[in-house]
Amino acid sequence: MTSRHLPTFLAGLLVSAVLATPGAAAAALDRAALVAGLCGNAGQMFEAAAALTATAATGSDEDRAWALALPRALIEKTLACDAAGAVLGNGSLDAVSRAVREPAPDARAPVLSLKNRAVFEQADAALALRSAPGAGARAAALRMLERRPAVLPEGLLDAAAAAESDPALKAQIVGLAQTAALNASDPAARLRAIGRIADNPSRRALAQMTELTHDPAYAANAEFRAAIDAATRRIERGIAMGDVLAALYNGLSFASILFMAAIGLAIIFGLMGVINLAQGELIMIGAYVTWMVQQGLRIVAPALLDWYLILAIPVAFVVTAAIGIALEALLLRHLYKRPLMSLLATWAVSLFLVNLVRVVFGTQNMQFETPFYVSGGVPVIGDFIFTWNRMFAIAFAVVTLALTWAIVRRTPLGLNIRAVTQNRDMAACIGIPTRRVDMMTFGLGSGLAGLAGLALSPIYSVNPQMGQNFIIDSFMVVVLGGVGTIAGTVVAALGIGQINVLIEPLWGAVAAKVIVLLMIIAFLQWRPEGLFAVRGRRK
Amino acid sequence: MTPITRDRPFLLLVALLVILSVAMPLLTGTGLAPSRYLTNAIGQLAAFAVLALALDLIWGYLGILSLGHGLFFAIGGYVVAMYLLKHSFVVTGTVPDFLQFMGWKEFPFYWAGFEFFPYALGVAVAVTLLVSGIFGYVSFRSRVGGVYFAIITQALVYVAMLLMFRNDTGFGGNNGMTGFSVILGQPMGTSGMITALAVASLVTLALVLVGCRWLVGSRFGALMLATRDDETRLRTLGYETLRLKLIVWCLSALLAMLAGMLYVPQVGIINPRVLSPELSLEIAVWVAIGGRGHLVGAVIGALLVNALKFWLSSAAPDVWPFILSGLIVLVVLVFPNGLMDLAKFRLTRPMGPKRMEPNRMEPNRMEPNRMARGIGEARP
Numbered sequence: 001m002t003s004r005h006l007p008t009f010l011a012g013l014l015v016s017a018v019l020a021t022p023g024a025a026a027a028a029l030d031r032a033a034l035v036a037g038l039c040g041n042a043g044q045m046f047e048a049a050a051a052l053t054a055t056a057a058t059g060s061d062e063d064r065a066w067a068l069a070l071p072r073a074l075i076e077k078t079l080a081c082d083a084a085g086a087v088l089g090n091g092s093l094d095a096v097s098r099a100v101r102e103p104a105p106d107a108r109a110p111v112l113s114l115k116n117r118a119v120f121e122q123a124d125a126a127l128a129l130r131s132a133p134g135a136g137a138r139a140a141a142l143r144m145l146e147r148r149p150a151v152l153p154e155g156l157l158d159a160a161a162a163a164e165s166d167p168a169l170k171a172q173i174v175g176l177a178q179t180a181a182l183n184a185s186d187p188a189a190r191l192r193a194i195g196r197i198a199d200n201p202s203r204r205a206l207a208q209m210t211e212l213t214h215d216p217a218y219a220a221n222a223e224f225r226a227a228i229d230a231a232t233r234r235i236e237r238g239i240a241m242g243d244v245l246a247a248l249y250n251g252l253s254f255a256s257i258l259f260m261a262a263i264g265l266a267i268i269f270g271l272m273g274v275i276n277l278a279q280g281e282l283i284m285i286g287a288y289v290t291w292m293v294q295q296g297l298r299i300v301a302p303a304l305l306d307w308y309l310i311l312a313i314p315v316a317f318v319v320t321a322a323i324g325i326a327l328e329a330l331l332l333r334h335l336y337k338r339p340l341m342s343l344l345a346t347w348a349v350s351l352f353l354v355n356l357v358r359v360v361f362g363t364q365n366m367q368f369e370t371p372f373y374v375s376g377g378v379p380v381i382g383d384f385i386f387t388w389n390r391m392f393a394i395a396f397a398v399v400t401l402a403l404t405w406a407i408v409r410r411t412p413l414g415l416n417i418r419a420v421t422q423n424r425d426m427a428a429c430i431g432i433p434t435r436r437v438d439m440m441t442f443g444l445g446s447g448l449a450g451l452a453g454l455a456l457s458p459i460y461s462v463n464p465q466m467g468q469n470f471i472i473d474s475f476m477v478v479v480l481g482g483v484g485t486i487a488g489t490v491v492a493a494l495g496i497g498q499i500n501v502l503i504e505p506l507w508g509a510v511a512a513k514v515i516v517l518l519m520i521i522a523f524l525q526w527r528p529e530g531l532f533a534v535r536g537r538r539k
Numbered sequence: 540m541t542p543i544t545r546d547r548p549f550l551l552l553v554a555l556l557v558i559l560s561v562a563m564p565l566l567t568g569t570g571l572a573p574s575r576y577l578t579n580a581i582g583q584l585a586a587f588a589v590l591a592l593a594l595d596l597i598w599g600y601l602g603i604l605s606l607g608h609g610l611f612f613a614i615g616g617y618v619v620a621m622y623l624l625k626h627s628f629v630v631t632g633t634v635p636d637f638l639q640f641m642g643w644k645e646f647p648f649y650w651a652g653f654e655f656f657p658y659a660l661g662v663a664v665a666v667t668l669l670v671s672g673i674f675g676y677v678s679f680r681s682r683v684g685g686v687y688f689a690i691i692t693q694a695l696v697y698v699a700m701l702l703m704f705r706n707d708t709g710f711g712g713n714n715g716m717t718g719f720s721v722i723l724g725q726p727m728g729t730s731g732m733i734t735a736l737a738v739a740s741l742v743t744l745a746l747v748l749v750g751c752r753w754l755v756g757s758r759f760g761a762l763m764l765a766t767r768d769d770e771t772r773l774r775t776l777g778y779e780t781l782r783l784k785l786i787v788w789c790l791s792a793l794l795a796m797l798a799g800m801l802y803v804p805q806v807g808i809i810n811p812r813v814l815s816p817e818l819s820l821e822i823a824v825w826v827a828i829g830g831r832g833h834l835v836g837a838v839i840g841a842l843l844v845n846a847l848k849f850w851l852s853s854a855a856p857d858v859w860p861f862i863l864s865g866l867i868v869l870v871v872l873v874f875p876n877g878l879m880d881l882a883k884f885r886l887t888r889p890m891g892p893k894r895m896e897p898n899r900m901e902p903n904r905m906e907p908n909r910m911a912r913g914i915g916e917a918r919p
Contacts, residue, residue: 275686277820334872339686340604341871344827347820348867355860472697472816475690510701517698521677521691528681 029055029063032085035095038074039081042113049119056126057156064131070095071124075117080107122148126156129173135166142172152180154189182212190217191227198231201238201382209235242382247501253390253459255497256397260452261470262477263404263489264445270421270483271441274332274342278350279474280467282323282446286316286453287462288357291366306371309392309454316454317447324446328439336438350467357464365461374458389458396455400448405486407444417441473500473513480520482530491531542756548835548882549752553745556585560741563734575733579805580849582737584842585744586802591825591841592747592834593794598823599832600755601787602767603684607692609819610699611792614667615799616809617703617710621650622659623719623727623804629654630721637711647709656723663796671792672785679784693816700814715810722804733805740801744838747794751834763787824863828870830879839878 029051037048055067069088073079078089082104086095094101112120121144128141145152157177164170181193194212197205209232217224265279276282293312297305304311327349335342370389377387408414416437419427428434452470453462460466477496481488496516503512524530543549559581566572573581590612598604624635625646638646652658674695678688706712719727726732754760765773766780773780803809812818821844829840844866851859874880 269686273686275690331868331872338871338875340598340689341827341875343604343606343686343689344820344823344867345871348864348871351817351860351867352864355857355864359857468816472694476694479687479691510698510705513701514698517694520694521674524683524691525677525681528683 242384251501259493280471282449286450320450321447585740595837611795615796830877
């Protein structure tokens with residue numbers, strides 16, 4: 001026990017020795033003197049209020065808890081001063097020792113001057129912000145303090161913010177702390193505050209800096225002006241960097257969705273020469289299956305509701321893969337020698353699926369729960385927030401990529417797929433069941449589309465038309481990337497996703513699509529086979 | 540190919556069109572005249588039939604499937620709508636809705652001169668030739684074909700739709716253009732004008748049909764079929780197919796534009812919906828159902844599917860998409876040559892040797908995996 005007390009004691013000694021400021025001195029608060037001040041004349045009362053505010057900023061927890069009741073008692077005239085000190089209100093507790101005692105018969109309630117009332121209200125709010133048990137009381141205290149932020153002792157708001165448990169209130173306190181420090185009377189404190197604000201660049205910080213250029217000190221004080229200008233430059237740089245990162249991040253998440261929508265398309269196209277116009281609808285079905293899993297969990301196992309996005313993965317894959325296999329077996333099997341007709345046939349399927357879903361579920365957007373792992377985000381720099389729902393899509397795409405690559409490169413099925421893609425006749429000659437490979441591949445490609453639907457359900461709205469928004473972009477990915485290559489699909493999806501997102505803020509989403517299409521048509525002049533052509537037998 | 544004089548279905552269809560276009564104005568005022576609704580519907584169907592012929596020319600006879608013919612249809616439609624609005628404005632002083640909607644005081648500069656029909660027609664032809672010429676040239680030069688070409692044309696029409704949905708382009712935005720009141724100095728919406736437009740569409744259809752029939756029956760038509768059936772062999776023999784494909788492609792685009800110019804005055808509105816990929820796919824469905832590579836079949840397919848659509852989308856709008864998808868599946872699985880199979884079914888032995896022949900309508904009888912790389916041939 002002693003060994004635990006010793007360092008605390010030494011630290012206390014050290015603090016009192018080094019910091020001779022009044023605030024630090026309050027660490028050893030003279031409670032009796034303070035209460036005497038409360039009962040003194042107007043000047044003594046003012047000093048007592050300042051001591052109370054200082055206690056709120058730098059005092060020990062016990063002192064703050066002790067002091068909490070005093071200003072309120074004074075304001076509400078429940079403090080009775082007598083010769084032995086003072087007695088607190090209705091509970092009849094001695095103000096200093098908090099022992100029960102009755103006030104002397106000649107006890108009087110000190111009267112607050114108008115000026116002192118304001119400082120005591122502030123002291124009360126400062127103490128409440130630090131020590132009040134309820135978040136509501138702390139929020140009320142903060143509102144009170146916001147009226148005159150410039151007179152608050154330095155460190156009070158920072159300490160309050162550090163101790164605050166309610167995140168919304170904490171953000172408010174931090175904001176007020178910055179404003180308070182910026183408007184502080186001490187120039188050094190202002191400069192420190194400017195530096196602190198520039199550490200977290202945002203548009204709001206930039207607005208604060210712009211406001212400060214109208215401050216009289218900006219014209220008068222060269223150091224102040226230099227600090228403001230430097231901070232403005234830093235913030236602008238931070239915002240620009242944040243914008244770039246946000247664009248890249250959005251582009252990456254869009255590219256992930258595109259990749260997942262296109263990879264199935266690319267594999268099927270490479271293998272069979274069939275463009276599946278119903279791929280977008282398989283994406284839509286994947287999202288609807290996810291929704292149904294969520295609804296099912298709501299009934300069967302509400303405790304697992306948050307994990308529906310994970311639990312739906314196998315379901316979405318299996319359902320869409322089954323639809324794909326059925327599609328292949330019933331329809332496309334007969335159309336391999338007529339690829340243009342297969343376009344019409346798959347369009348018929350897409351028309352059918354869209355209208356089926358429309359009839360069954362209606363045209364409105366489906367409501368999805370937002371599990372904790374895809375909600376919110378981490379603010380990084382400027383206005384760039386690293387949001388978890390986009391990160392989910394990116395991570396999902398990366399895992400899908402790894403799995404697809406493993407299946408195509410490392411499994412017997414993948415070996416067969418590659419063989420049939422390269423030369424169907426030779427593959428058939430050496431005994432590969434090409435028809436079965438076709439069917440399995442179609443199932444794989446369709447299942448991947450279902451997973452794409454799952455991954456985009458936390459980001460995009462889910463309705464019967466959603467598939468059509470992605471399908472043309474994913475065609476472009478396939479055309480650009482080259483037929484049946486995973487690497488080509490990845491590169492093309494990244495390229496198209498980034499170009500779309502980079503052009504969008506400049507000229508709008510439509511211009512982005514137009515430019516991407518024109519670039520692809522121009523690109524095909526140069527490399528008609530796409531970025532990565534599979535080496536196969538040329539005709 | 541059967542000589543024109545012995546091509547009975549063709550002669551029958553042309554005769555029917557001629558009789559209809561003569562009878563409709565003659566019957567006006569008598570009790571036998573078709574109702575305004577029916578007359579209008581006949582005119583619209585004729586415009587769709589021209590559109591189907593346009594696609595059949597490039598798909599059925601050259602093996603190039605375009606899923607973007609709605610683009611050329613829309614160019615014709617938008618230009619004629621601009622003509623009608625500007626003309627109505629000059630004659631009656633009605634300010635078009637979209638100008639009021641955008642709060643614009645006057646027409647954008649590129650609307651200048653659109654009140655003159657010949658100028659509007661010239662613009663439509665020029666824009667169509669420009670778009671189809673450039674797109675066709677770059678695509679055919681780099682040997683983009685087959686499925687690739689189809690999906691790039693689809694992307695083209697989709698992008699055009701997004702562009703036209705914007706309200707600031709000066710083409711009516713998502714509301715499109717409507718409120719046409721005067722055409723060629725005559726008021727629109729009268730029975731006489733409805734009949735006149737319908738007859739104009741029927742006559743155009745008949746002329747286009749005869750023209751196409753003449754074209755595919757000529758030496759040029761033989762070259763088209765040769766390109767469709769084996770382009771590689773044709774090129775190996777020393778014939779450059781680029782020019783041929785480009786000419787037919789531009790001609791097809793012009794016919795689609797013509798269909799758009801006939802369609803819009805009759806339906807009274809144009810909006811970016813005509814640019815939706817669905818409409819362009821539907822054109823291919825009409826042709827597939829009627830029978831690719833048969834001009835009469837394409838016309839009949841367009842007429843049948845659209846008549847069914849007119850009827851069903853008012854009687855049972857929810858059922859129509861299901862019926863359409865069912866029809867497509869039926870056609871691609873059971874009747875690969877559409878109604879022409881049905882006709883043969885009746886006229887010849889059901890399992891006759893002709894049915895066992897390989898399907899000659901396909902552009903390229905290659906293996907599918909190589910078909911996928913149809914664009915990857917060696918370049919000159």
